[in-house]
Amino acid sequence: MNESCVTFIHALTPVQAGTGQGVGVIDLPIAREKATNLPYIPGSTVKGTLRDEFESDGSDPKRIFGAATGERVDGRDEDGQTANAGAAIFTDQRLLCLPVRSLYGTFAWVTSPLILHRFARDCKIAGSPVDIPIPEMADGNAGTPKDSKIIPEKNGSGAKIYLEDLDLTPTGSNAANLWAALLGPKIFGNGGAEQFNRRFAIVSDDVMNFLVETATEIRARNVLDDDTKSSQNLWYEEALPAETILSGLLATTKIRDVEPAEVFSRIAKLCSRPVQLGGNMTVGRGLCRIILDGKGGQTNGNT
8 A cells, every 4th residue: 555544434324334134133234343243334335336426427437446347457467457456445434433312412423442442543554643542431431522412411420321221421531522622523524523522422342332233223124015005025124323433544556657646636526525325325325425534635524
């Protein structure tokens, strides 16, 4: 890799980036990492969507995204393998903040120490190291910035935060202040950063494991007979809820005469408007903002 930048994805509608037919109660589950069980959007999903957007604009996608399967473009290798590679490298977009129902403030953007450690590692790879402490949270606590909306206004000694079925004790955390101040402007620009800051919360990794299982969206869908309206096929599908935030990396590799600056600028232009990721596009799923940030990238703070 030559240059890289951090990417953010902000879901405007639920996202169904799945793995195909499931074997459990959920017929169409979302993609999850094997070891951590954390949801993610595959890098191939992002790359394929942006490639289609590139073609829709009338541009030739081969320089940035490589040749499509079975195509051959000019290149160094006689067998076409290097010739078919693209200059843009998309990593999987991993969960950064999960929107979780809250008794106060409607919902909270929740993250955990493990997720923040992985995000900080990505920032270091992109050449933008983050020098903010990552707090270790007890299972019954939640780190929140000052002026949090998810804490009752009459914040006595027994105040609680209620997320899904959990009641957690808020702990004033300077680290939470710093993380919210870092992430808010990057994802939402200066206009929306305050709302993010007031809904941000850090919980323990064990609590996060519970929330990623219980706070995703499950929707029942059905096919009805045109004449009798009887059910022909009932199924359940899982989706990342609207307002989910994910992060990853966009990197470049030297292919032919494509410079990193061209890769970042052309992809940033594609991301100046919302795109649709994952399945069920015709029923409104997967509408997302993609933000490029950091070294070599351009910040897209559209809200």
